[in-house]
Amino acid sequence: MNMRVKRMTGILIGFLTILLLGDPRFQSSLADKILPASRSLAAGASTIAGCLAPAKARTAFPGSSEYQSARTVFNLRYKYAPAAFVFPTTVAQVQNAVGCAEQLGIGISPRGGGHSYEDYSLGRGRDGVIVVDMTGFTDISYNKAAGTVTVGSGFRLGPLKLALWNLGKVTVPCGVCPSVGVGGHALGGGWGFVSRKFGILSDSIVEAQVVIANGTTVRANAIENVNLLWSLKGAGANSYGIVSQFTFKVHDVSATMTHFSYTFLKSQQAQTVKAFQIWGQVAVAEVTTSLYLDPSGGNNFYGIYMGPSANLNAVLKAFMDNVPAPSNQTVIETDYITTVLIDGGFSQNADPSVLNLHSFTYPTATFKAKSIIVKAPGFSGDGIKTFVNSLQAGPATSYFIFDLFGGSASVINQIAPGDSAWVHRDALFSIQMFTYWQNNPSQSSSDITFIDNLWSAVRPYASSEAYQNYIDQDMPLSAYYGSNLNRLISEKKIWDSNNVFNFPQSIPVR
Numbered sequence: 001m002n003m004r005v006k007r008m009t010g011i012l013i014g015f016l017t018i019l020l021l022g023d024p025r026f027q028s029s030l031a032d033k034i035l036p037a038s039r040s041l042a043a044g045a046s047t048i049a050g051c052l053a054p055a056k057a058r059t060a061f062p063g064s065s066e067y068q069s070a071r072t073v074f075n076l077r078y079k080y081a082p083a084a085f086v087f088p089t090t091v092a093q094v095q096n097a098v099g100c101a102e103q104l105g106i107g108i109s110p111r112g113g114g115h116s117y118e119d120y121s122l123g124r125g126r127d128g129v130i131v132v133d134m135t136g137f138t139d140i141s142y143n144k145a146a147g148t149v150t151v152g153s154g155f156r157l158g159p160l161k162l163a164l165w166n167l168g169k170v171t172v173p174c175g176v177c178p179s180v181g182v183g184g185h186a187l188g189g190g191w192g193f194v195s196r197k198f199g200i201l202s203d204s205i206v207e208a209q210v211v212i213a214n215g216t217t218v219r220a221n222a223i224e225n226v227n228l229l230w231s232l233k234g235a236g237a238n239s240y241g242i243v244s245q246f247t248f249k250v251h252d253v254s255a256t257m258t259h260f261s262y263t264f265l266k267s268q269q270a271q272t273v274k275a276f277q278i279w280g281q282v283a284v285a286e287v288t289t290s291l292y293l294d295p296s297g298g299n300n301f302y303g304i305y306m307g308p309s310a311n312l313n314a315v316l317k318a319f320m321d322n323v324p325a326p327s328n329q330t331v332i333e334t335d336y337i338t339t340v341l342i343d344g345g346f347s348q349n350a351d352p353s354v355l356n357l358h359s360f361t362y363p364t365a366t367f368k369a370k371s372i373i374v375k376a377p378g379f380s381g382d383g384i385k386t387f388v389n390s391l392q393a394g395p396a397t398s399y400f401i402f403d404l405f406g407g408s409a410s411v412i413n414q415i416a417p418g419d420s421a422w423v424h425r426d427a428l429f430s431i432q433m434f435t436y437w438q439n440n441p442s443q444s445s446s447d448i449t450f451i452d453n454l455w456s457a458v459r460p461y462a463s464s465e466a467y468q469n470y471i472d473q474d475m476p477l478s479a480y481y482g483s484n485l486n487r488l489i490s491e492k493k494i495w496d497s498n499n500v501f502n503f504p505q506s507i508p509v510r
């Protein structure tokens with residue numbers, strides 16, 4: 001894969017460039033993660049196994065090879081050691097796991113795709129929990145007349161997009177990485193390259209089927225348990241229950257699409273940021289983009305326009321009028337599923353069946369990420385200077401992605417902040433800030449300090465908000481839920497007063 005394609009695929013870029021899987025240092029570090037079957041965990045294991053046994057779900061305990069492979073999640077930074085993994089395929093088995101966790105006083109972590117930036121699905125911030133791996137929930141049923149699809153919460157985004165494309169050239173708006181899980185993604189928002197037209201994924205949830213703390217299953221939709229549905233749409237990750245199934249509204253993506261990518265020079269980073277935010281405010285809803293920047297000079301503006309390439313110059317005019325000629329550019333007029341392939345890091349000529357994956361698409365990585373939300377009109381001139389000067393002084397193993405959420409035409413901004421738990425309705429864009437390393441503790445501490453300092457430097461020019469799907473243990477809950485936090489706490493008291501579902505940044509009972 002050449003550099004241009006890497007840059008186009010946003011978050012993939014940094015992870016691919018380190019290619020950890022081929023690195024012998026990574027392989028030995030993975031071996032370090034293998035948990036010895038300690039006496040205390042082995043003792044607990046028989047009690048847990050006894051409680052789980054009647055439901056007949058597949059399980060994995062310390063000491064087994066399945067346990068070792070199940071411990072691999074996307075961010076290799078943490079080494080949580082769960083007490084057990086459960087791999088349910090029925091709701092009754094999920095109910096049994098929830099009942100055992102409550103009865104034995106053990107924490108429980110549902111897991112979808114395992115992409116939590118803080119690995120909350122592996123241990124909710126500590127060892128010794130029961131991980132309920134939902135990847136066995138992959139039923140799908142498309143209701144063409146209703147314009148909805150009902151899917152198990154264990155689906156990953158790539159297989160879901162492919163299935164919907166094959167079923168009727170429809171989709172749900174969601175993120176670019178094909179191996180991200182629908183479960184965690186939909187419950188924390190879910191932004192991707194058709195989101196300015198169709199909203200974030202949580203906006204498309206019509207109904208969720210949820211196993212709640214008392215072990216029963218409820219449906220949350222526009223008629224039943226309306227407030228639970230409201231809470232799940234942005235604050236649903238392991239705070240109110242385990243979602244086993246979603247019904248989503250689907251959206252037509254049968255029309256021609258244009259994938260574009262423009263590369264600029266390092267010396268032009270400040271100009272591209274300025275142009276991105278000027279243009280973003282007036283961009284039509286049919287276009288969604290990112291801007292990738294890194295200290296080595298990466299400066300790439302890319303995205304999807306839901307229309308023919310002949311219109312692209314007019315669609316991007318307010319951006320192009322404010323930047324010099326790009327040093328490189330690619331414009332591909334194609335169909336929706338090909339844009340999914342390109343953004344997923346595959347060749348545009350690949351057979352779409354490559355999206356039908358069941359494990360991580362990109363090499364897993366050891367990283368720290370932060371995010372910040374910037375509201376219109378964007379950074380001031382001083383803010384841009386501060387951001388670009390800080391990033392250019394950073395380590396080569398860091399990168400930054402501006403994701404365009406808003407602008408007056410964006411559907412994301414046309415929903416009121418109180419209409420669902422996802423509050424960031426006046427965001428112009430979010431910035432993802434990444435730094436990664438290869439198990440070198442001295443590098444990790446200086447890299448984390450760099451990201452922390454950069455975040456603090458731009459904070460006065462941005463907002464106090466951050467995006468909960470880029471979860472970062474340094475953030476207060478107010479950054480993720482703002483004015484919706486009090487209502488979320490009230491709902492928590494109703495649905496989970498004993499705080500069965502929790503992690504360090506879950507909705508508290510207080």
Ligand SMILES: Cc1cc2nc3c(=O)[nH]c(=O)nc-3n(C[C@H](O)[C@H](O)[C@H](O)COP(=O)(O)OP(=O)(O)OC[C@H]3O[C@@H](n4cnc5c(N)ncnc54)[C@H](O)[C@@H]3O)c2cc1C
Nearest residue numbers: 112113114115116121175176181183184185191237238243
């Ligand atoms: C490579 C990569 C690319 C990404 N790209 C994007 C992107 O383009 N757009 C975007 O918006 N985000 C993106 N993200 C962020 C992603 O949306 C979040 O990390 C999301 O939480 C991942 O969901 P998951 O199911 O894969 O993760 P998991 O780690 O399995 O789960 C995340 C959280 O949700 C909880 N959870 C999972 N399933 C359930 C369930 N069924 N019921 C209740 N709680 C559950 C877990 O307990 C955990 O707290 C990306 C992340 C990575 C690592």
